[in-house]
Amino acid sequence: MKKTLILLALGAMSFVTGCEAGSTNSPAAMNNSTNSTMKFPLQRTEAEWRKILTPEQYHVLREAGTERPFTGKYWNTKEPGVYRCAACGEVLFKSDDKFDSGCGWPSFSEIAAQGKVIARDDSSFGMHRTEVLCANCGSHLGHVFDDGPAPTGQRYCINSVSIDFAKGTNAPTWKAEDKK
Numbered sequence: 001m002k003k004t005l006i007l008l009a010l011g012a013m014s015f016v017t018g019c020e021a022g023s024t025n026s027p028a029a030m031n032n033s034t035n036s037t038m039k040f041p042l043q044r045t046e047a048e049w050r051k052i053l054t055p056e057q058y059h060v061l062r063e064a065g066t067e068r069p070f071t072g073k074y075w076n077t078k079e080p081g082v083y084r085c086a087a088c089g090e091v092l093f094k095s096d097d098k099f100d101s102g103c104g105w106p107s108f109s110e111i112a113a114q115g116k117v118i119a120r121d122d123s124s125f126g127m128h129r130t131e132v133l134c135a136n137c138g139s140h141l142g143h144v145f146d147d148g149p150a151p152t153g154q155r156y157c158i159n160s161v162s163i164d165f166a167k168g169t170n171a172p173t174w175k176a177e178d179k180k
């Protein structure tokens with residue numbers, strides 16, 4: 001039993017360190033003037049989030065969970081369109097900036113527009129990473145690393161669960177409120 005637990009723990013560690021690890025000092029970390037008490041434009045109680053989001057979405061978006069690589073909806077999506085925050089509907093990323101990082105999560109070299117996401121230090125799991133949050137609602141999206149393609153050099157490693165794809169360049173407006 002003990003051996004099984006150790007193996008499980010090792011498995012979990014290698015999963016966490018798999019692709020998301022690697023960076024120690026992303027330039028985006030310079031923006032980390034935020035902390036967990038920061039106020040975001042869209043405020044909801046955790047009870048409200050639980051009502052709006054599926055359990056899986058809640059775990060990733062509100063509890064900073066991570067989906068398993070190569071299991072999400074969008075890691076291999078190549079169609080044109082935009083990716084919105086699954087919690088509040090803000091457009092966060094564009095298909096133009098999506099690239100195949102081979103890591104099993106949707107990866108973007110750029111944000112849809114300046115200020116759409118916020119970066120802050122994340123020291124969980126014994127690693128120093130830079131967490132990426134939706135600037136509108138504060139939901140967890142993933143992490144950003146500085147090993148992305150030129151010219152930005154950034155790799156926004158985002159959970160599929162945290163985003164909703166809207167196909168086409170004239171993507172319809174989509175808000176979490178409309179989903180019910």
Ligand SMILES: [Zn+2]
Nearest residue numbers: 085088134137
């Ligand atoms: Zn949001």
